Amino acid sequence: MAATGDVEDLLRSLVRTASVNPRGGPVAPGLGEAAVAEVVRDWLAARGIKAELREVEPGRPNVVATVPGRDPRAVLLESHLDTVETDGMTVDPFAGAVRDGRLYGRGACDAKGPLAAFMLAAAELAAGDPPPFGVVLAAVMDEEHAYRGVLDLVDDLADTELVGAVVGEPTGLVPVVAHKGCVRYTVRTLGVAGHSSRPAEAVNAISLMGRVIEHLAAAEPGVAPHPLLGGATRTATRIRGGTGPNTVPGTCEIDVDRRTLPGEDPYAVWERESAELAALLPGRIEVDEPFTVDHALDTPAASPVPAALARALARAGRDGTARGMPFGTDASKLALAGVPAVVLGPGALDDAHSAAESVALADVALAARIVADTVRGVVA
Numbered sequence: 001m002a003a004t005g006d007v008e009d010l011l012r013s014l015v016r017t018a019s020v021n022p023r024g025g026p027v028a029p030g031l032g033e034a035a036v037a038e039v040v041r042d043w044l045a046a047r048g049i050k051a052e053l054r055e056v057e058p059g060r061p062n063v064v065a066t067v068p069g070r071d072p073r074a075v076l077l078e079s080h081l082d083t084v085e086t087d088g089m090t091v092d093p094f095a096g097a098v099r100d101g102r103l104y105g106r107g108a109c110d111a112k113g114p115l116a117a118f119m120l121a122a123a124e125l126a127a128g129d130p131p132p133f134g135v136v137l138a139a140v141m142d143e144e145h146a147y148r149g150v151l152d153l154v155d156d157l158a159d160t161e162l163v164g165a166v167v168g169e170p171t172g173l174v175p176v177v178a179h180k181g182c183v184r185y186t187v188r189t190l191g192v193a194g195h196s197s198r199p200a201e202a203v204n205a206i207s208l209m210g211r212v213i214e215h216l217a218a219a220e221p222g223v224a225p226h227p228l229l230g231g232a233t234r235t236a237t238r239i240r241g242g243t244g245p246n247t248v249p250g251t252c253e254i255d256v257d258r259r260t261l262p263g264e265d266p267y268a269v270w271e272r273e274s275a276e277l278a279a280l281l282p283g284r285i286e287v288d289e290p291f292t293v294d295h296a297l298d299t300p301a302a303s304p305v306p307a308a309l310a311r312a313l314a315r316a317g318r319d320g321t322a323r324g325m326p327f328g329t330d331a332s333k334l335a336l337a338g339v340p341a342v343v344l345g346p347g348a349l350d351d352a353h354s355a356a357e358s359v360a361l362a363d364v365a366l367a368a369r370i371v372a373d374t375v376r377g378v379v380a
Helices: 004-017 034-045 112-127 150-158 205-218 266-280 303-316 331-336 361-377
Strands: 050-057 060-067 071-080 102-104 135-140 164-167 177-178 180-189 235-239 251-260 285-287 292-294 323-325 341-344 359-361
Touching: 004 034, 004 071, 004 102, 004 112, 004 323, 004 361, 034 050, 034 060, 034 112, 034 135, 034 164, 060 071, 060 112, 071 112, 071 150, 071 361, 102 303, 102 361, 112 164, 112 361, 135 251, 135 285, 150 331, 177 331, 180 205, 180 266, 205 235, 205 323, 266 285, 266 292, 285 292, 285 303, 303 341, 341 361, 359 361
Parallel strands: 071 135, 071 164, 164 341, 177 323
Antiparallel strands: 050 060, 060 135, 102 359, 177 341, 180 251, 180 285, 180 292, 235 251
């Protein structure tokens, strides 16, 4: 098991290296994923693990490392390099300060804590007898925005036979085999602009949108609930409308976040809901094509890697019961490519993206031991 000092040194080096996702814009000086990718590569290489940077976009690489096993097939350990923004943080986002056994900073929980655990597990496996299956450790870019890192990884590993994957996210060391997907789209109401002194001569697009928002809140998606995830949801998340305080608005827009369940096709959901909303106000509504699409995850708990993880958790005195969670992860992209994936990591979701983001160092160390034990225990 990794020593507390080793965990602290590694995680602090990751947190101190800023890797804020530019969200499709230019990479700000000193940010982006390139610098932390080099930290990951160099730390692994210093422990005899073959690791290389594989550029996805200019200056924004994935890191891919391998530990040989007795079987040419491999278990994938995947987590991400990027973090969300630091605005509003109440702790120094890049200091990696430690208080009461917790390390603070942006990404400490999501997902540099899980990534550190995977790195420590890979180093432990590389230092001993070859594990039954090889290990591919991937630290990817852009998870917090458009998932380009994992999508590139899927193509990159097309010729590698993977028996399954563990995806690192803060789950409180609970194994997650199911999560919701999403489809996000823009709805636009079409009114007739006019002078606010004569509103009867215009058609107020904001008033029309009120009816749409009311409908979305009242009419739940007609989908049977999932045993681990509950029901599907849809929520209006942003609104834009109006051009001035004395003008009746001719258009208004909202963004809709529809959380999908396993078995739902996001594009089919969008088509169905587009027709539903168009019928609500005929001739007065437009629905744009989705700007975000992500599939749900539903991995059988009995598949090799989740089953091995459940056994490793039990040996560590933890509950290995498979769970579901509402947020999305890279695991759904891997599962869509045919790689059964389970999500696990130290840290609580409530700490992710928070003003005082942190993770318990003892949980990172325990996660490393559980992941290494999982790899050793895979039967496929």
